[in-house]
Amino acid sequence: MPRKKQVRSEDTKRDILAAAGKLFAVRGYDAVSMREIAKEAGCSHTTIYIYFEDKEALLNELSMPSLLKLKENFGEVFQHERENPQNALKQISQLFIRFCLLNRNMYRIFFEVKAERVDEDSPEMEINQIRNQLFGLLMQVVRDCTGLMEGSERLLAYTRIYFYMLHGMVGTYQYSEETAEELMQRLADTFDEGFEVLLLGFREKTKSDH
Amino acid sequence: MPRKKQVRSEDTKRDILAAAGKLFAVRGYDAVSMREIAKEAGCSHTTIYIYFEDKEALLNELSMPSLLKLKENFGEVFQHERENPQNALKQISQLFIRFCLLNRNMYRIFFEVKAERVDEDSPEMEINQIRNQLFGLLMQVVRDCTGLMEGSERLLAYTRIYFYMLHGMVGTYQYSEETAEELMQRLADTFDEGFEVLLLGFREKTKSDH
Amino acid sequence: MPRKKQVRSEDTKRDILAAAGKLFAVRGYDAVSMREIAKEAGCSHTTIYIYFEDKEALLNELSMPSLLKLKENFGEVFQHERENPQNALKQISQLFIRFCLLNRNMYRIFFEVKAERVDEDSPEMEINQIRNQLFGLLMQVVRDCTGLMEGSERLLAYTRIYFYMLHGMVGTYQYSEETAEELMQRLADTFDEGFEVLLLGFREKTKSDH
Amino acid sequence: MPRKKQVRSEDTKRDILAAAGKLFAVRGYDAVSMREIAKEAGCSHTTIYIYFEDKEALLNELSMPSLLKLKENFGEVFQHERENPQNALKQISQLFIRFCLLNRNMYRIFFEVKAERVDEDSPEMEINQIRNQLFGLLMQVVRDCTGLMEGSERLLAYTRIYFYMLHGMVGTYQYSEETAEELMQRLADTFDEGFEVLLLGFREKTKSDH
DNA sequence: GATGAATGAGCTTTCATTCAT
DNA sequence: GATGAATGAAAGCTCATTCAT
Numbered sequence: 001m002p003r004k005k006q007v008r009s010e011d012t013k014r015d016i017l018a019a020a021g022k023l024f025a026v027r028g029y030d031a032v033s034m035r036e037i038a039k040e041a042g043c044s045h046t047t048i049y050i051y052f053e054d055k056e057a058l059l060n061e062l063s064m065p066s067l068l069k070l071k072e073n074f075g076e077v078f079q080h081e082r083e084n085p086q087n088a089l090k091q092i093s094q095l096f097i098r099f100c101l102l103n104r105n106m107y108r109i110f111f112e113v114k115a116e117r118v119d120e121d122s123p124e125m126e127i128n129q130i131r132n133q134l135f136g137l138l139m140q141v142v143r144d145c146t147g148l149m150e151g152s153e154r155l156l157a158y159t160r161i162y163f164y165m166l167h168g169m170v171g172t173y174q175y176s177e178e179t180a181e182e183l184m185q186r187l188a189d190t191f192d193e194g195f196e197v198l199l200l201g202f203r204e205k206t207k208s209d210h
Numbered sequence: 211m212p213r214k215k216q217v218r219s220e221d222t223k224r225d226i227l228a229a230a231g232k233l234f235a236v237r238g239y240d241a242v243s244m245r246e247i248a249k250e251a252g253c254s255h256t257t258i259y260i261y262f263e264d265k266e267a268l269l270n271e272l273s274m275p276s277l278l279k280l281k282e283n284f285g286e287v288f289q290h291e292r293e294n295p296q297n298a299l300k301q302i303s304q305l306f307i308r309f310c311l312l313n314r315n316m317y318r319i320f321f322e323v324k325a326e327r328v329d330e331d332s333p334e335m336e337i338n339q340i341r342n343q344l345f346g347l348l349m350q351v352v353r354d355c356t357g358l359m360e361g362s363e364r365l366l367a368y369t370r371i372y373f374y375m376l377h378g379m380v381g382t383y384q385y386s387e388e389t390a391e392e393l394m395q396r397l398a399d400t401f402d403e404g405f406e407v408l409l410l411g412f413r414e415k416t417k418s419d420h
Numbered sequence: 421m422p423r424k425k426q427v428r429s430e431d432t433k434r435d436i437l438a439a440a441g442k443l444f445a446v447r448g449y450d451a452v453s454m455r456e457i458a459k460e461a462g463c464s465h466t467t468i469y470i471y472f473e474d475k476e477a478l479l480n481e482l483s484m485p486s487l488l489k490l491k492e493n494f495g496e497v498f499q500h501e502r503e504n505p506q507n508a509l510k511q512i513s514q515l516f517i518r519f520c521l522l523n524r525n526m527y528r529i530f531f532e533v534k535a536e537r538v539d540e541d542s543p544e545m546e547i548n549q550i551r552n553q554l555f556g557l558l559m560q561v562v563r564d565c566t567g568l569m570e571g572s573e574r575l576l577a578y579t580r581i582y583f584y585m586l587h588g589m590v591g592t593y594q595y596s597e598e599t600a601e602e603l604m605q606r607l608a609d610t611f612d613e614g615f616e617v618l619l620l621g622f623r624e625k626t627k628s629d630h
Numbered sequence: 631m632p633r634k635k636q637v638r639s640e641d642t643k644r645d646i647l648a649a650a651g652k653l654f655a656v657r658g659y660d661a662v663s664m665r666e667i668a669k670e671a672g673c674s675h676t677t678i679y680i681y682f683e684d685k686e687a688l689l690n691e692l693s694m695p696s697l698l699k700l701k702e703n704f705g706e707v708f709q710h711e712r713e714n715p716q717n718a719l720k721q722i723s724q725l726f727i728r729f730c731l732l733n734r735n736m737y738r739i740f741f742e743v744k745a746e747r748v749d750e751d752s753p754e755m756e757i758n759q760i761r762n763q764l765f766g767l768l769m770q771v772v773r774d775c776t777g778l779m780e781g782s783e784r785l786l787a788y789t790r791i792y793f794y795m796l797h798g799m800v801g802t803y804q805y806s807e808e809t810a811e812e813l814m815q816r817l818a819d820t821f822d823e824g825f826e827v828l829l830l831g832f833r834e835k836t837k838s839d840h
Numbered sequence: 841g842a843t844g845a846a847t848g849a850g851c852t853t854t855c856a857t858t859c860a861t
Numbered sequence: 862g863a864t865g866a867a868t869g870a871a872a873g874c875t876c877a878t879t880c881a882t
Contacts, residue, residue, distance in 0.1 A: 004861070009866065030240070034852065044868045049853070111381060161404040164378030165371070171321055171381045172374060193415070194371040200418075201411030205403070208410075222841085244877060254843045256879085265877070425844060425882070432845075450660075454873065464847045469874070531801060581824040584798030585791070591741055591801045592794060613835070614791040620838075621831030625823070628830075642862085664856060674864045676858085685856070 013051045015041040017062050024105035029059055060127060063109045067130045070099050074137050085144030086199060092141060093166060093195050094184075096134075100170040101180035111167055138162065146202045158202050165194055223261045225251040227272050234315035239269055270337055273319045277340045280309050284347045295354030296409060302351060303376060303405050304394075306344075310380040311390035321377055348372065356412045368412050375404055433471045435461040437482050444525035449479055480547060483529045487550045490519050494557050505564035506619060512561060513586060513615050514608075516554075520590040521600035531587055558582065566622050578622050585614055643681045645671040647692050654735035659689055690757055693739045697760045700729050704767045715774030716829060722771060723796060723825050724814075726764075730800040731810035741797055768792065776832045788832050795824055 019040035023032040034055060038045035052058040073095050081088035100106050109127060139159040142148070148155040169191060173183050184191075229250035233242040244265060248255035262268040283305055291298035310316050319337060349369040352358070358365040379401060383393050394401075439460035443452040454475060458465035472478040493515050501508035520526050529547060559579040562568070568575040589611060593603050604611075649670035653662040664685060668675035682688040703725055711718035730736050739757060769789040772778070778785040799821060803813050814821075 006865090012866075033850075035850090043866095045852090046854085046869080047867055050866070055852070111384075157400045157403055158407070160400055161375070161407060164382060164404060165375045166378065167381050168374030168377030168379075171377050174321070190367045190370055193367050194374060197368070197371060197411035197415050198408060199411070200414040201407035201409070204410040204414050205407050243875080255877090256843055256845095257841085259878070260841070429845065453871075455871085463845095465873090466848080466875080467846055470845075475873070531804075577820045577823055578827070580820055581795070581827060584802060584824060585795045586798065587801050588794030588797030588799075591797050594741075610787045610790055613787050614794060617788070617791060617831035617835050618828060619831070620834040621827035621829070624830040624834050625827050663854080675856090676864055676866095677862085679857070680862070 012043055016048055016051060020058055021062050025103055029105055066103055071130055071134060074134060078137060085141055089141045089145050090195050096166055097169055098180060098184055101183055104174060107170060107174055145199055146206055162198060165198060222253055226258055230268055230272050235313050239315045239318050273337060276313055281340055281344055284344060288347060295351055299351045299355050300405050306376055307379055308390060308394055311393055317380060317384055355409055356416055372408060375408055432463060436468055436471060440478055441482055445523055449525055449528050486523055491550055491554060494554060498557060505561055509561045509565050510615050516586055517589055518604055521603055524594060527590060527594055565619055566626055582618060585618055642673055646678055650688055650692050655733050659735045659738050693757060696733055701760055701764055704764060708767060715771055719771045719775050720825050726796055727799055728814055731813055737800060737804055775829055776836055792828060795828060
């Protein structure tokens with residue numbers, strides 16, 4: 001177990017991931033070729049295949065840590081803001097949007113992959129799982145905010161609607177030339193207003209239906 | 211300028227547009243090759259280049275009529291439901307979503323093109339214009355629904371938020387294998403609930419801020 | 421129907437076939453790349469794909485005419501030497517061997533493809549058909565030479581054995597550097613002796629079993 | 631030169647040969663990659679290059695023992711069946727065919743390498759030598775069966791012819807999906823008939839020429 | 841106006857092999 | 862002696878686009 005080599009290997013892999021992450025984020029998965037990634041990473045394109053089964057696997061592995069990190073963050077907010085679900089919802093939403101704007105390739109992961117495709121063993125599985133977990137967490141927060149019953153049709157519908165809005169917020173700026181932070185700053189208020197308004201609507205609707 | 215020829219020529223162009231429209235709608239812009247379009251249109255692939263600068267231009271020109279039609283429909287609803295703006299908003303929203311699901315290539319037109327890119331003369335200009343007009347109409351309806359002041363920051367924000375939701379609704383099913391109608395049927399209620407809830411939220415927020 | 425173009429097209433296709441034929445013959449199907457064929461043919465490698473679905477199709481189309489010609493020749497011999505089946509067998513055998521040595525790629529066609537693979541519509545079908553027809557003709561000649569009953573197990577076995585020998589004769593010199601004609605000249609007597617001896621054996625065996 | 635190390639080293643080499651032998655036999659030389667061999671052998675693919683110049687050399691060295699074993703078997707049959715040459719021929723033939731079907735890579739060794747290529751020092755030399763020895767043994771048995779004179783043209787021709795048939799038998803099933811044993815069982819009678827018939831033919835021909 | 845012919849740039853992927861440790 | 866890291870060459874193939882007619 002020579003230390004030097006291991007380090008070098010890890011470096012290379014990290015370089016590749018960094019390069020792919022950068023390029024995917026800026027130009028999108030499809031538009032980026034393996035050769036470009038290699039050039040950006042400072043290695044041969046064949047080297048990529050040492051570390052990753054194929055292009056898709058590269059994307060998946062690239063996404064994993066960020067997704068896990070995001071999930072963790074979601075969980076923390078969920079814990080800390082237990083008393084104040086509305087706050088939790090807002091923070092989670094901001095987290096999610098910032099995350100997607102920062103990792104524009106994530107858009108593909110989250111929204112462009114057919115959610116049904118679950119070949120059990122495929123690497124998409126894991127990602128799907130996390131995605132579903134995140135959705136589940138969001139649903140719980142929506143439940144805490146609205147007092148709707150766990151498992152109810154309406155709760156599902158509302159969470160979906162909420163997700164539509166998040167999706168739209170992220171998607172709208174997918175191809176913008178502004179950086180994530182610029183966007184967040186410029187639109188923070190609008191986004192917040194969106195969260196708030198939607199939540200108000202949920203409550204009002206629920207109230208009026210009783 | 212012989213008459214016969216001109217007709218023939220216009221026919222060809224129409225055939226190309228029809229073919230491209232059909233294929234783009236079903237399989238998406240990227241997945242369709244020029245040769246396929248030509249085959250479907252019953253002409254040579256080189257012929258397409260007589261009428262259209264390149265593939266992108268074809269998409270743009272193709273989108274024009276549908277967009278105009280959509281704008282027209284928006285206008286009609288706007289007129290007929292003047293008394294009932296909430297109804298208008300709902301109908302316009304449904305119109306828009308159905309339109310996007312039916313013409314999946316429209317997603318690209320509407321949401322994937324950088325809104326800022328206005329090189330004045332570029333063909334994107336026109337599309338941008340219409341897009342802005344549609345957004346303007348949507349804003350008017352939102353105004354009528356909420357009583358907010360024309361040109362106010364809040365009205366702009368709310369319309370944006372509304373647009374986010376529409377975007378998310380369309381985007382979520384961009385890669386679904388269900389047809390537009392299947393989706394509309396399955397999700398009609400959820401969508402309607404989304405429109406309603408958001409509107410309720412707008413009103414509640416506006417009220418509470420006074 | 422511009423004449424010039426058609427001619428040019430035919431020329432190109434012919435050039436490609438010629439180039440492929442030459443290279444396949446010399447170095448074998450697998451060892452030859454599309455780009456090499458293109459270079460030899462004096463065109464771009466993409467041009468090949470205008471005329472042929474893929475590499476396999478190129479091989480098939482390349483083989484077709486020669487195969488048909490061979491079948492025709494088989495038929496002629498069969499007709500002309502009706503009175504003298506032993507002569508027919510000899511001539512057919514020589515024809516076959518010369519053919520295979522001249523078109524070394526044919527070895528692949530004849531011997532390397534799984535005979536069972538009959539996906540009905542595949543282009544291999546046609547070739548398989550011809551191959552089977554040739555085998556059938558050979559069987560008839562063997563029958564005429566031995567007096568064995570049509571459809572009998574023994575006739576099938578003998579034809580197979582005969583085919584083994586032909587296969588071996590061709591295969592042995594598959595990678596030789598001598599030209600087909602050199603080989604034919606040098607080995608003509610040995611080959612002829614092979615045909616004769618085997619036939620003698622068939623007869624003797626048949627006789628002794630009665 | 632510590633003893634332990636040397637043993638270890640020889641183990642590795644043996645493992646590599648075993649792995650390559652297994653994989654080549656099952657899937658064929660071309661279809662097996664160095665990495666696969668290494669994985670099967672439980673070592674790094676670079677290690678292979680310590681012991682073998684290149685892939686071809688690996689194949690050659692791999693073939694050596696089997697070939698020697700085959701030669702040994704040939705010799706044994708030759709000894710034991712001295713009284714009954716016809717029996718010897720049959721057994722040798724069966725041995726050879728089973729051997730080739732079991733080691734499909736041998737086909738390459740035996741039949742695909744230019745027999746002339748004898749650069750004196752090349753590793754092919756050795757193999758060529760053994761091949762020639764085997765051919766020589768076969769010739770002796772044919773001689774014993776036919777009574778032809780050692781060194782006579784005719785004996786050479788007959789042995790060649792016999793070899794053609796063996797070649798064809800092996801070659802025909804080179805790409806079959808049946809295992810060696812399945813093939814041997816299914817075709818044993820046909821093969822035997824081939825040996826017998828050919829021998830009968832030799833005798834008859836020889837007789838008739840006197 | 842229309843078209844078939846032709847192309848260059850590009851794609852992902854595989855492989856045998858070499859180098860530094 | 863052994864190995865992981867890395868690579869260049871090459872494969873088959875697709876695509877939008879241009880040129881000559």
